[in-house]
Amino acid sequence: MAVIAENKKQLVAICIYTLLAMAIVTAVAAEDNQQYSRRREYRIKAEFLYNFFKAVEWPKESIPEQSEPIAIGIVGRDPFGDILKPLKKKTVKGRKIVVRYFDDPNQPEDSNELTVDIHEIKKCQMVYVCSSQQKQMKELIGQIKGLPVLTVGEIKGFADAGGVINFVSNKEKPIFEINMLAAKDSNLKVSSKLLRIASRVINAKGNWGKGGTDK
Amino acid sequence: MKFSEIKIKHKIVLLVMLISSFVLVLSGAALFGFINYNMKNRLAQEMLVDSEVLSNNCNIALAFNSKDDIEKTLDFLRSKKSIVYAGIYDSQGVLFGRYFGPDQDFSVVPAELKPEGYYFTDDYLTVYKGIVLDEEIIGTLVIRSNLDPLYRVTKSVMAGTVVILIVGLGLCYLLSIEFQSIISSPILKLSVAAKKISQSKDFSVRVLVHSGGEIGELIDSFNHMLEQIQARDEALIDANQTLKDEVAQRMKTEQGLIEYQEKLSKSNQELQDFAYVASHDLREPLRKIIAFGEILIETLGPKLEEDDKDSLELMIDGANRLNNMIEALLTYSRVTTRGGNFESVDINKVVEELKNFELSVRIEETNAEVVMPETLPCIEGDPTQIRQLMQNLIANALKYQKKDTISKVEIGSSDTKDGMVRIEVRDNGIGIKENQAGGIFAMFKRLHSKQEYEGTGIGLAVCKKIVERHGGEIGVESTYGEGSTFWFTASKCRDENVKEIIVTASQESRE
Numbered sequence: 250m251a252v253i254a255e256n257k258k259q260l261v262a263i264c265i266y267t268l269l270a271m272a273i274v275t276a277v278a279a280e281d282n283q284q285y286s287r288r289r290e291y292r293i294k295a296e297f298l299y300n301f302f303k304a305v306e307w308p309k310e311s312i313p314e315q316s317e318p319i320a321i322g323i324v325g326r327d328p329f330g331d332i333l334k335p336l337k338k339k340t341v342k343g344r345k346i347v348v349r350y351f352d353d354p355n356q357p358e359d360s361n362e363l364t365v366d367i368h369e370i371k372k373c374q375m376v377y378v379c380s381s382q383q384k385q386m387k388e389l390i391g392q393i394k395g396l397p398v399l400t401v402g403e404i405k406g407f408a409d410a411g412g413v414i415n416f417v418s419n420k421e422k423p424i425f426e427i428n429m430l431a432a433k434d435s436n437l438k439v440s441s442k443l444l445r446i447a448s449r450v451i452n453a454k455g456n457w458g459k460g461g462t463d464k
Numbered sequence: 465m466k467f468s469e470i471k472i473k474h475k476i477v478l479l480v481m482l483i484s485s486f487v488l489v490l491s492g493a494a495l496f497g498f499i500n501y502n503m504k505n506r507l508a509q510e511m512l513v514d515s516e517v518l519s520n521n522c523n524i525a526l527a528f529n530s531k532d533d534i535e536k537t538l539d540f541l542r543s544k545k546s547i548v549y550a551g552i553y554d555s556q557g558v559l560f561g562r563y564f565g566p567d568q569d570f571s572v573v574p575a576e577l578k579p580e581g582y583y584f585t586d587d588y589l590t591v592y593k594g595i596v597l598d599e600e601i602i603g604t605l606v607i608r609s610n611l612d613p614l615y616r617v618t619k620s621v622m623a624g625t626v627v628i629l630i631v632g633l634g635l636c637y638l639l640s641i642e643f644q645s646i647i648s649s650p651i652l653k654l655s656v657a658a659k660k661i662s663q664s665k666d667f668s669v670r671v672l673v674h675s676g677g678e679i680g681e682l683i684d685s686f687n688h689m690l691e692q693i694q695a696r697d698e699a700l701i702d703a704n705q706t707l708k709d710e711v712a713q714r715m716k717t718e719q720g721l722i723e724y725q726e727k728l729s730k731s732n733q734e735l736q737d738f739a740y741v742a743s744h745d746l747r748e749p750l751r752k753i754i755a756f757g758e759i760l761i762e763t764l765g766p767k768l769e770e771d772d773k774d775s776l777e778l779m780i781d782g783a784n785r786l787n788n789m790i791e792a793l794l795t796y797s798r799v800t801t802r803g804g805n806f807e808s809v810d811i812n813k814v815v816e817e818l819k820n821f822e823l824s825v826r827i828e829e830t831n832a833e834v835v836m837p838e839t840l841p842c843i844e845g846d847p848t849q850i851r852q853l854m855q856n857l858i859a860n861a862l863k864y865q866k867k868d869t870i871s872k873v874e875i876g877s878s879d880t881k882d883g884m885v886r887i888e889v890r891d892n893g894i895g896i897k898e899n900q901a902g903g904i905f906a907m908f909k910r911l912h913s914k915q916e917y918e919g920t921g922i923g924l925a926v927c928k929k930i931v932e933r934h935g936g937e938i939g940v941e942s943t944y945g946e947g948s949t950f951w952f953t954a955s956k957c958r959d960e961n962v963k964e965i966i967v968t969a970s971q972e973s974r975e
Contacts (some may be wrong), residue, residue: 255949303524303597342776422529442522442523443528446524446528446533
């Protein structure tokens with residue numbers, strides 16, 4: 250019996266070890282999987298950003314000279330990393346693309362104050378507001394409002410707050426909503442074909458609170 | 465049946481039909497081809513427009529990977545029944561969204577992407593169109609349509625063409641049947657008329673068809689020809705009648721002539737018989753007169769008075785002359801009544817014999833010369849009569865001699881143009897005056913008194929008659945006071961002909 254007991258203990262130990270190993274492997278794999286899907290999401294987002302340039306028309310005066318590049322400003326903690334690199338090689342509307350980063354690492358998360366150089370941001374044709382800017386987005390939107398700058402966000406309520414396009418998180422793939430009123434305010438013409446793709450289009454005052462939560 | 469054997473009206477109809485159907489089929493095919501080409505073009509253009517719209521419509525959806533939107537967009541094609549497939553491929557050629565036509569036939573998916581443009585295959589029209597966003601080709605739109613619209617039009621055009629062809633050919637047939645007579649009827653009438661004329665030989669028929677152009681000319685020429693034939697025919701009939709009349713007239717005349725000839729020869733025969741009988745019977749009493757006259761002179765010789773003796777001698781002389789004349793007459797009449805058969809007569813021999821017998825006394829008396837400078841030919845004739853002829857001629861030549869001149873008679877010969885032989889008897893006698901030569905061969909024609917030259921006046925007439933019986937001619941050429949040449953022609957004897965020919969042939973062969 251003792252032998253059996255001894256054997257039992259061993260068996261249990263083996264099982265435990267095995268389970269432990271499996272758990273570790275699974276955890277690592279899960280971690281990897283999460284990392285992978287996040288990367289995939291941002292690769293698609295990067296492509297979308299590029300395509301937004303094509304699907305949206307800026308007023309002529311706001312577009313730089315032929316020789317000057319079109320600028321996209323990344324405001325906040327950059328989630329793309331090297332994913333945006335290929336973007337720099339592409340052209341849109343016959344111009345090169347330059348990515349500019351506006352991030353203040355010292356900015357407290359809770360503060361509503363903008364600590365980045367708003368003047369430089371205003372010079373960009375597209376501004377991507379990262380999720381780190383959840384508190385500051387209203388201030389930012391307020392500052393940019395009326396200027397021909399396409400604001401793209403990834404914060405819940407960004408479009409309702411007056412941002413033009415907002416990525417809505419989705420398990421399958423990124424989708425976006427469009428605030429047509431904001432686009433109109435910014436003098437931007439958004440292709441109707443883009444509107445068809447959008448998950449939600451805000452084009453009347455009444456729609457503002459529909460998809461997201463105000464505040 | 466060969467084409468050339470078909471009747472002309474069927475020929476015309478057939479030709480018109482052949483040409484018309486050729487033209488109709490050709491134009492039908494051309495029309496068909498043209499419409500087909502146009503329809504294909506139109507179909508392609510329509511598809512191109514559709515593809516333009518679609519590709520424009522889905523570029524952003526493709527850019528944003530919105531499959532839902534793309535399929536919604538492609539659903540726009542639902543209204544176009546002929547479109548069997550549409551697909552949207554990204555720039556890598558990976559299918560992104562697609563649409564199937566009402567039949568949901570999955571076999572219609574193109575195997576590969578082709579450069580932008582439209583492509584006709586047996587069953588489909590396929591349009592490839594790049595999807596462009598901001599001057600960048602981000603994908604390809606493929607639309608494939610079946611060719612039903614084309615087939616529909618093709619079918620109706622084909623049906624229309626066939627109907628036009630049938631109706632057109634029908635009309636053509638009716639029209640050609642109707643109008644072929646314009647060409648064929650004058651020709652047919654002409655042909656009927658020609659047949660009728662050739663059967664009835666009635667050249668008074670005319671083709672009364674009014675037609676212009678070559679056929680009109682043909683008919684005019686035909687009528688003209690008929691006129692000429694008719695005129696000639698009539699002239700022939702006239703001439704024939706005239707000839708008939710003439711022949712009848714001649715037959716009549718000939719009949720008369722024959723009758724006359726018969727009558728004549730009968731009376732001639734009677735006359736000859738009479739003359740012969742008469743002369744024969746006349747000689748009997750004459751001989752008695754002569755014989756008894758001579759007996760009287762002998763017996764009464766010395767007793768007779770001189771005058772009576774002269775009278776008796778005159779009587780005997782007269783009776784002798786009459787006897788001679790009768791003898792001559794008998795000879796004359798015997799030329800035809802007692803004529804012998806013809807054979808070869810050697811003139812040389814005849815002349816020699818005459819010289820030795822009949823004429824020897826006279827030749828000796830007058831010391832005359834009868835010569836043949838060259839050998840005379842042999843002639844075809846009655847030997848007795850030829851001998852008589854030669855004797856008369858030579859005797860004549862000897863007789864009419866100038867006083868105190870020795871006669872010289874030459875007998876010669878020559879060939880005539882018509883293949884006969886001419887015998888000449890030349891003398892150096894008194895000759896004949898030109899105006900007297902004409903009647904010299906007539907019976908009892910005498911140029912001189914019986915005191916000057918003796919004679920009966922029948923000798924030359926006998927000569928003429930003999931020559932004529934032998935089919936020759938007789939004549940005289942003379943210079944008054946110098947001599948005469950009497951000549952006659954006769955046939956060469958056949959043997960000599962043969963001889964001559966042999967001689968000529970041998971001469972030729974020698975050469």
